[in-house]
Amino acid sequence: MKAFRSCVAWGGLVAAVGLLAGCGQGSGPLAEGDDGEVDVAELKGQPIQELQPEKDPFLLPVDDSPMATALANTKIVFDAKLPGSKPVAINFMAEGNWHDELGRSGRYTVEGTTITLTDVDGVSTKQQFPRENFATGDQVTVEMTKGQQALLKKQGVEVDPENPVYQAEITGLGIADAFTAEVPNPTSPAEPKEPAVPVKIGDYSLLGFDRLASFAYEVPDDPITEPKAKKILESNEIPESIKKFDGQKVALKGFMLPLKVEDGLITELLILRDQSLCCYGAVPKINEWVSVRMPGNKGVKPIMDVPVTIFGTLKVGEVLENSYLVGIYEMDGERLDGPIDL
Structure with a gap:
């Protein structure tokens, strides 16, 4: 008991295994004085290490820098003024989470006046603010993703x-809207599932972006004439379950983005997975849109902000313009209808 009291006086709280080892160095006997008391000066144990709780790297709080402090619990409205783009409000929470009005969410980090937004798929974009005490009217420089x-x-x-960037204006500031859903860790897209029975409308197979966009596809930065870009392109693989639709008649639901108008009718357009692909902070993937060409005498009227269903023949494979990859899906359109539940 005397040895125990001496150990506590010297080192505070120790583990039971330390007591059995004599609170000293190694496993030798305790050094005792003539009176039987332990000589504290002879004790040479290792200092007790403070236990740190294990941290989830995806849920670390942001720092207390001026920029991070200004962002915490703040809602910022960004207007990128890109084709098809609309202003988007992003909520920056104090815990380092972000979410927007389009249902997207993830984590953000701050370094100086640069914010890095990372979505739930692990895709990141950087936003360079002009100053820490940002205000309405400021221009933010936004890094483009490869898909964008x-x-x-x-x-x-x-x-x-x-220098693939664009400018977005801060058009509004306010208090962040609450968000209670847990932000998941980034995951890889799942392999597309094969339906038990193909669904058809006449000769057209119903096809959705839940399948077209369900695999990873890397977009090279450079034209494919460059060896590195060519290697990246050749390393990609479109699943056979998607390739089988090449040359087939399909009905595809999505949102319209007009590209070319003739006599008031749209002859070239994009069908997008959702409306957010052109908005600020979006990280569109190259398999989330289909380029559609309508016959010259079959242009369609613009139908914006609501889902539509396009009927035509799908082409699956790399689409190049000036040696740059600009898509992997094209369609020879035939007609346009309202939404169909796919």
């Missing part, structure tokens, strides 16, 4: 390959 570059190129927007 390909989508904008398909829309005829010039993208500087050396």
Whole structure:
């Protein structure tokens, strides 16, 4: 008992195994003085390490820098003024989560005046603010994702390959809206599931983006004339369950983005998975849109902001423009109808 009291006086709280080892170095006997008391000066145990709770790297709080402090619990409305884009409000929570009005969410980090938004799929984009005490009217420089570059190129927007960015204006500030859903860790897209019985409307197979966009596909930054870009392109693989629709008649539901208008009718358009693909902070994937060409005498009227169903013949495979990859799906359109539940 005397040895126990001496150990507590010297080191505070110790583990039971330390007591059995004599509270000293190694497993030798305790050093005792002439009176039987332990000589504290002879004790050379290791200092007790403070136990740190295990941290989930995806749920770390943001720092207390001026920028992070200004962002916490703040809602910012961004207007990118890109083709088909609409202003989007993003809520920055104090815990490092973000979510927007379109249902997207993820984590954000702050370094100086640069914010990195990472979505639940693990795709990140950087936003460079002009100052820490940001205000309405400020211009934010936004890094384009590879998918966004390909989508904008398909829309005829010039993208500087050396500096792929665009400007977005802060058009509103407010208190962040609460978000209670748990932010999941990033996961890889699941392999598309084969339906038990193909669903058809006449000769057209019903097809949705839940299948077309259910696999990973890397977009090279450079034209495929560059060896590195060619290698990336050749490493991609479109699943056989998707390839089988090449040359087949399909009915596809999505949102319209007009590209070319003749005599008031749209002859070239994109069918997008959802309306958010062109909005600020979007990280569109190259398999989330289909480029559609209508016959010259079969242009369609614009139907915006509601889902439509396009009927036609699907083409599956890389689409190149000026040696850049701009898509993997095309369609020879035949007609356009209202939404069909796919």
